[in-house]
Amino acid sequence: MKPDISSQEDIKxxxxxxxxxxxxxxxxxxxxxxxxxxxxxxxxxxxxSFWGSLLLQEHSYQGNPMQIHVELSKITTMSSVEFSEWINLFYQTVDELFEGEIASEAKIRAANIARLMQHRIEIIK
Ligand code: HEM
Known part of the structure; x- marks a missing residue:
């Protein structure tokens, strides 16, 4: 049985x-x-800091990832192809290292944010 994500070392x-x-x-x-x-x-x-804040309630991340990725999409292709690949790699990584409630939460949060990002990028086109 693999461990769940529970510390800063796990996030790292x-x-x-x-x-x-x-x-x-x-x-x-x-x-x-x-x-x-x-x-x-x-x-x-x-x-x-981003993942520590989302998964371990560290409250250390200050930033605006939505805006940063919208800007990025103006200079490179950020379509469903890139987002699917990002999600695949993220799921693969979580699954090879961890299992449990927080590990599942990490995948759900990533997928939700990716969906929202992709939507924001599509509506500014
Ligand atoms: C197609 C998928 C994605 C690509 C190609 C991508 C690429 C990048 C790049 C190049 C940066 C650095 C921007 C800069 O500092 O100039 C960045 C930053 C970041 N990305 Fe992504 N990203 C993707 C999806 C995601 C998703 C799904 C998440 C969250 C679940 C995410 C979270 C972040 C965060 C938190 C930062 C740091 C923002 C900051 O500077 O505060 N990314 N990404």
Whole structure:
């Protein structure tokens, strides 16, 4: 039986494993590395804080992911293809490392946010 997500170390493992997959993914990798030219040392701590706030009630994340992704969609394709791939990789990562209530919650929250993001992106076109 795998553990559930219950600590900051778990969040870090989840985020690090997920973005390792993203970076080498044929559909998503170039958006992070070539389009956004992301500084991973800055991005990863933001993502620890985002997921820690959603799943462990850390209240440390301050940001506006919706706006950031709407802006991103103006310079690169952010369609159902990219969102499906993102969700697939996220589900795969959660399932390979964790199981339990918070692990399920992570997948539900991710899917809901992805759906809302995609909707916001579609209505500004
Ligand atoms: C097609 C799917 C997605 C792509 C290609 C994508 C790509 C990116 C990129 C390139 C950034 C960095 C933007 C920058 O700092 O310049 C970013 C930031 C971020 N993404 Fe995504 N993303 C996707 C979906 C999602 C989803 C579904 C979530 C949430 C469940 C999410 C959460 C975040 C958060 C919290 C940030 C940090 C925002 C901040 O700076 O405060 N992303 N994303």
């Amino acid at each position: 493992l989840l985020v690090d494993t997920f973005y390792n997959k993203v970076q080498t993914n044929a559909t998503l990798g170039y958006i992070f590395n070539d389009v956004a030219k992301l500084n991973w040392d800055e991005h990863l701590p933001k993502m620890y």
